[in-house]
Amino acid sequence: MILVLEQNVGIEQISELISRLEAMGLKAVMSRGTGRTNLAVIRGVDKTTRPELFTHLPLVEEVIPFRHKFKLTSRDFQQEKTIIEMDGVNIGDGSLVVMAGPCAIESRQQILEIAEKVAAEGASVLRGGAFKPRTSPYDFQGLGEEGLKYMREAAKLHGLLSISEVMTPEDVPLVSSYVDILQIGARNMQNFALLRAAGECKKPVLLKRGLSATYLEFILAAEYTVSCGNPNVILCERGIRTFDTYTRNTLDLTAVPVLQEMTHLPIIVDPSHGTGLRHLVPPMSKAAMAVGADGIIVEVHTDPDAAVSDAQQTICPMTFATMMKDLRALGSVTGMPMREAR
Numbered sequence: 001m002i003l004v005l006e007q008n009v010g011i012e013q014i015s016e017l018i019s020r021l022e023a024m025g026l027k028a029v030m031s032r033g034t035g036r037t038n039l040a041v042i043r044g045v046d047k048t049t050r051p052e053l054f055t056h057l058p059l060v061e062e063v064i065p066f067r068h069k070f071k072l073t074s075r076d077f078q079q080e081k082t083i084i085e086m087d088g089v090n091i092g093d094g095s096l097v098v099m100a101g102p103c104a105i106e107s108r109q110q111i112l113e114i115a116e117k118v119a120a121e122g123a124s125v126l127r128g129g130a131f132k133p134r135t136s137p138y139d140f141q142g143l144g145e146e147g148l149k150y151m152r153e154a155a156k157l158h159g160l161l162s163i164s165e166v167m168t169p170e171d172v173p174l175v176s177s178y179v180d181i182l183q184i185g186a187r188n189m190q191n192f193a194l195l196r197a198a199g200e201c202k203k204p205v206l207l208k209r210g211l212s213a214t215y216l217e218f219i220l221a222a223e224y225t226v227s228c229g230n231p232n233v234i235l236c237e238r239g240i241r242t243f244d245t246y247t248r249n250t251l252d253l254t255a256v257p258v259l260q261e262m263t264h265l266p267i268i269v270d271p272s273h274g275t276g277l278r279h280l281v282p283p284m285s286k287a288a289m290a291v292g293a294d295g296i297i298v299e300v301h302t303d304p305d306a307a308v309s310d311a312q313q314t315i316c317p318m319t320f321a322t323m324m325k326d327l328r329a330l331g332s333v334t335g336m337p338m339r340e341a342r
C-alpha cells in the first residue's frame, strides 16, 4: 500500500505516523523523492488488506495499492530517479559514469598501472575483482584482501572511486571497508542472504543481472537489498544467455529503457561481459550511452592478452582512450554528457 501524504508535512509528524503504523504491526518506508512524500507499507499487509484501514490516519491524503510485486524500487512509490551521490561522483544524474579496470586484480603494479591509464582518460571508478566467481575451481580465484589493499591504494592515488565484487554475506564488511561500491555478480543475483547483507551495508551496491533473469526477477533481487535498508542500488545489464554462441552473452539493451520505466534505480551497462569480445566493447558502449544508460563498466588491461581472466573481452588503454573520446562526442549529441573525473 502506498500512503500519499498531505503536502508540507514535517518530518516529526511523519515519524509519528511511522511509529503509529509500527504499533499496528506494520512496517513503513518513506520515499526519498523531492515531490510528494509517500510512505510504502511493506510488511503486515496483503491482498486482503483494505485501503480504508489507512484512510482515516492523520496526514494520509490518498491510499494506493501497489500494482507490482516490487514496491520500494517502483516508480509508483518514487517517481524521481534515484541519484547516488558519492564523493564527487553522482550516478543517475543524467551523466554517463565510466567504471573501468581489469577483470581481476593481479598484482599491485598491475592495478596501479591500469588505474593511472583509466584515470587519465576520464574514468571515475576503478573496477577490479579480488574475489572472483570462476566457472572452474582450478582457475585463478582472486587475491582476496591483499588485492583490495592494492586497489584502494591505486584508486586513492589517481582520484578514483572503487568497485569490487563480494561473493558471500560474511565478506560484506571486509569488502565494504576497502571499496566505495560493492558489486554483486550475475551468478549471485539471487543469493538472497547476500542481497540482505548488502542491504545492511551503507555503501552503494551494483547488482548485475543474472545469466537468465527476467526483468521482474532482477528488480525483485534489488528489492531485497533496498527493503533491508540500503536504497543505493545500481542495476547492471551485463548480457544474458541465449541460443547464440558467437558472442559470450547477448547484451540486452532493451533492459535500459524498460528498467528505467519500471524502477527509479540507476542502470548501467557492462559491454565487456555482455559481448565477451573486445572489438564489440566500443560500439556497444556507444549504444549504451545512446539508449540512456547511467554508466558503463568496462574491462581494461595494459596487456589484455596476458590478463588472467576475461582476456578476450578486455580492451587496451589505447582503445579505451579512443572510446572515451567517441563517448564525449556522442554525449554532446545525446545531451547526456560523460561525467568527467573528480
Ligand code: PEP
Pocket: 103, 129, 133, 184, 185, 186, 187, 208, 238, 270, 273
Ligand atoms: C566481473 O565483473 O568480472 C564479473 C564476474 O561479472 P559478472 O558477474 O557479470 O559475470
Ligand code: MN
Pocket: 103, 104, 273, 299, 309, 310
Ligand atoms: Mn570479468
